[in-house]
Amino acid sequence: MKEEITLRVNGKQHTVNVDPATPLLYVLRNNLELNGPKYGCGLQQCGSCMVLLDGESTPSCRLPVSALKDLKIVTLEGLQEDTGKLHPLQEAFYEEQAAQCGFCLNGMLISGVALLEKNKKPGREEILEGLDRVLCRCGTHSRIIKAVETASLKTSR
Ligand code: FES
Numbered sequence: 001m002k003e004e005i006t007l008r009v010n011g012k013q014h015t016v017n018v019d020p021a022t023p024l025l026y027v028l029r030n031n032l033e034l035n036g037p038k039y040g041c042g043l044q045q046c047g048s049c050m051v052l053l054d055g056e057s058t059p060s061c062r063l064p065v066s067a068l069k070d071l072k073i074v075t076l077e078g079l080q081e082d083t084g085k086l087h088p089l090q091e092a093f094y095e096e097q098a099a100q101c102g103f104c105l106n107g108m109l110i111s112g113v114a115l116l117e118k119n120k121k122p123g124r125e126e127i128l129e130g131l132d133r134v135l136c137r138c139g140t141h142s143r144i145i146k147a148v149e150t151a152s153l154k155t156s157r
């Protein structure tokens with residue numbers, strides 16, 4: 001049975017009328033038209049559906065919306081400022097040409113932002129660990145790591 005559920009997404013309250021067991025990813029894409037988070041495996045294994053939940057990068061494909069009423073949810077769309085200025089990590093991905101097909105991009109950016117929020121100057125091992133849950137099929141890991149390092153240099157000055 002459907003229920004009214006209010007979620008805090010990208011700094012705004014949104015009320016949706018859905019089955020409380022609906023995974024967050026479906027509500028983001030279908031109800032709120034936020035298509036940054038992608039559907040990949042649907043099994044919490046590829047990371048393409050990552051969002052920030054109270055600052056932690058978390059796969060959204062199996063998370064029931066009923067469990068998220070009090071949490072702060074940020075999607076890829078919420079990383080840029082209201083002025084349209086991109087997040088420094090988004091800029092660094094562009095500068096380092098770190099994306100290819102885009103399958104992993106959402107998860108890498110969300111996980112990279114979560115990492116940099118906690119650790120402004122992560123070492124290589126810490127970056128690998130921070131991005132560990134996201135699968136990149138194109139093998140652009142070295143450029144992705146470089147992008148995180150570039151963003152870290154910009155933001156930790
Ligand atoms: S779609 Fe959620 S982890 Fe793969």
Ligand code: FES
Nearest residue numbers: 100104136137138
């Ligand atoms: S750029 Fe294609 S999966 Fe990572």
